Amino acid sequence: MATIVWFKDISKRDIGFAGGKAANLGELLRANLPVPNGFVVTANTYDKFLDEAGIRDQVNNLLKNLNVEDTDKLNSASKTIKSVIINSEISSQIAKEIATAYDKLSSGTIRIAGASFESGEFVAVRSSATAEDLPDASFAGQQRTLLNVKGKSELLNAVKECWASLYEPRAIFYRTQKGFEHEKVSMSVVVQKMVDSYKSGVLFTIDPTTNDLNKIAIEAAWGLGEAVVSGEITPDYYVIDKRTGKLVLKKISEKPFMYTRDLEKGRTKKVNLSQEIAKKQVLTDDELFMLAKFGKRIEDHYAWPQDIEWGIEDGQIFILQTRPVTTIKSVESQMPATLVMKRAATQAAEDIEEILETETGIPNIEVATVEAEHEDIESILEKEVATPEVSETLPEFEETILEIEKAEESPKEETLPAGAIVKGFGASPGKSAGRVKIISNLEELSKIQKGDI
Known part of the structure; x- marks a missing residue:
């Protein structure tokens, strides 16, 4: 498997080597949606890095029999693994291939509000785990994203930080809770032209x-x-x-x-x-x-x-x-047994049914095609x-x-009610009650006991 794969060459079926995030970006680009160009450092490259650096066994041993409910031990294992990865050298061959792709992505000079910067494109470097962004599991926010990375040296360091973030405490905990085997989950890295959004x-x-x-x-x-x-x-x-x-x-x-x-x-x-x-x-x-x-x-x-x-x-x-959206399963009982939708003439109903059943886990979905009586949403x-x-x-x-x-x-x-500090989409919709405790970082997670919020 290649070290580098470009977005245009991947689709949503390539999660195995591109990871969920990258596979979806490739899928969107193929669908002619406005996606900033970029490439993927494949999951196979991460596996090769572990072997070439001789750290695979060390990582696996630190995770073996780890009690993720013990916050102190979880944080300690995470800190050690991340340090091992970040302090290990990327081989010259892998580094060369990443640098060559970065040169190809770069336009030489980048204009920012009238200023020019030489030698390389500003890029966003994002983790893309092979167990990420799946229909029945959401790993959103568990691994690293680094913005405004520029230059080959910074890029290589950013790639290692993304690899290391596969072992953030909450990522280890979540994989364990979801039944994913750590040694079977790999990490690709997305390198994408930076959108300087206003x-x-x-x-x-x-x-x-x-x-x-x-x-x-x-x-x-x-x-x-x-x-x-x-x-x-x-x-x-x-x-x-x-x-x-x-x-x-x-x-x-x-x-x-x-x-x-x-x-x-x-x-x-x-x-x-x-x-x-x-x-x-x-x-x-x-x-x-x-x-x-x-x-x-x-x-x-x-x-x-x-x-x-x-x-x-x-x-x-x-x-x-x-x-x-993974929370959709919580309202399966509210969903109709037959989904009525408009489909392309070239798209068979049974194809849609198979995709939906695979991605949702809901059996026996039937798609009924009807003529649209109203204009489409666009x-x-x-x-x-x-x-x-x-x-x-x-x-x-x-x-x-x-x-x-x-x-x-x-x-x-x-408008926000008086006294509200911040408001937005709920991470976990619903209601709960208990003693409220505030922690400043994940290392203080051990302060949270059963029944606390």
Whole structure:
């Protein structure tokens, strides 16, 4: 197996060597969606690195019979394994192949707000585990992502950090709980052109808190997406009804800071925002329409609700990654035995049924094909996307939006309740009660006892 594989050469069926994240990026690129170009350092390369560095047995022995319920022992094993990997040398052959691919990806000089930087592209380096982003398991956020990496030396170090992050405490714990054997899970690394987003966020093609299949939920903030996915700020929140194409809910939050690229150092930095910008709505009408359109296209392509990360640079939307929504299984009882959907004439119903049964674990799915009685979501959104602000709409949408504003009620607006610190999509929808304990990092996890929150 090759050390390097480009996005254009992989699809969602290549998780075994590309990992879940990379396989999905290749799939999206093949579907003509706006994905930044990049390549994958394959999982086989990680395995080769372990053998060439002579550290495989050391890693496996540290994990053998590890009691993941013992937080101190879990943290200790994780720290030792990560140190072993980061302090090991990548062989000259592997390093050369990664460097050659990086040269090919780079455009020589990169323009950032009028400034030029020589020698290499700014890239995002993301982990892509072979047990990641599967329909029945979500490993989101468990491994490393490094932004604004530049230069071959930095890139090689970033690759090792991604490899090492396969052994973060919560990743070890989660794999154990899910029954994945550590020695059979490998790690590929995505190296992708960096999108210097001035707007970014996440999009769910289902309401992630209620599992409402008829809603598209979008969160948005200024700058890079790090502040949104880490939960550091409360982003703007929009809900679009798939059946009508209407914007039915809008929550505009105060977003006091953003992450962006340092123009002098090329690193990611935190920038405080003025009150005017912090309270301003992030997305325009046209951006909402395009994001919803992309979300629907991706959901239709996978035939399953998706969790999508996106960014906007110089007015262009980029899809940064997608993964299946795994909490959908919790409402299987609410799902119809027969799914009614519109399909392409060339796509057989039995093919869709097989894909859905494989990816969801729900047996005996039947797909009934019906003629569409209404316009598809793309047409509806283009004509009827509602907005409380019409100052930043495309000319061809302007007349339609103004007509709707006269005929329809404005979308419901909500503000944060007094005393709320941060708000966003629930990581684990539901209700619970117990003593609240606050920890500053995972090394303090042992303070949490049974019944604590």
